[in-house]
Amino acid sequence: MADSKEFEAALMAKLAHGAFDKTFLKTTSAAIMELRKQGLVIDDIFIKGKPRFDRIIINGKPDPEFFGKMKDILVRPKFSRFEVFPYGILNPETLKVQVTFGL
Numbered sequence: 001m002a003d004s005k006e007f008e009a010a011l012m013a014k015l016a017h018g019a020f021d022k023t024f025l026k027t028t029s030a031a032i033m034e035l036r037k038q039g040l041v042i043d044d045i046f047i048k049g050k051p052r053f054d055r056i057i058i059n060g061k062p063d064p065e066f067f068g069k070m071k072d073i074l075v076r077p078k079f080s081r082f083e084v085f086p087y088g089i090l091n092p093e094t095l096k097v098q099v100t101f102g103l
Contacts, residue, residue: 031078
């Protein structure tokens with residue numbers, strides 16, 4: 001639980017640099033924490049957009065039970081794009097997930 005609180009505090013600190021409005025930050029942070037709770041191991045978080053930031057992209061690797069819980073996540077779609085692709089030639093059974101949250 002403490003790890004979850006630390007992750008959420010670090011997440012909010014990173015997302016605060018994007019100058020997003022508070023409601024978008026709250027809903028996006030809650031959605032990212034829900035993905036993490038469902039089993040997505042988050043590797044990177046990027047804030048993108050020109051001339052102003054307009055989207056947040058997270059990269060991660062799902063655990064085996066993650067896709068079984070996807071129906072629970074898709075009930076409240078907060079993301080604008082959800083991509084799943086093989087991690088690589090050396091490890092084809094592992095998947096990489098990229099989720100984009102946009103305004």
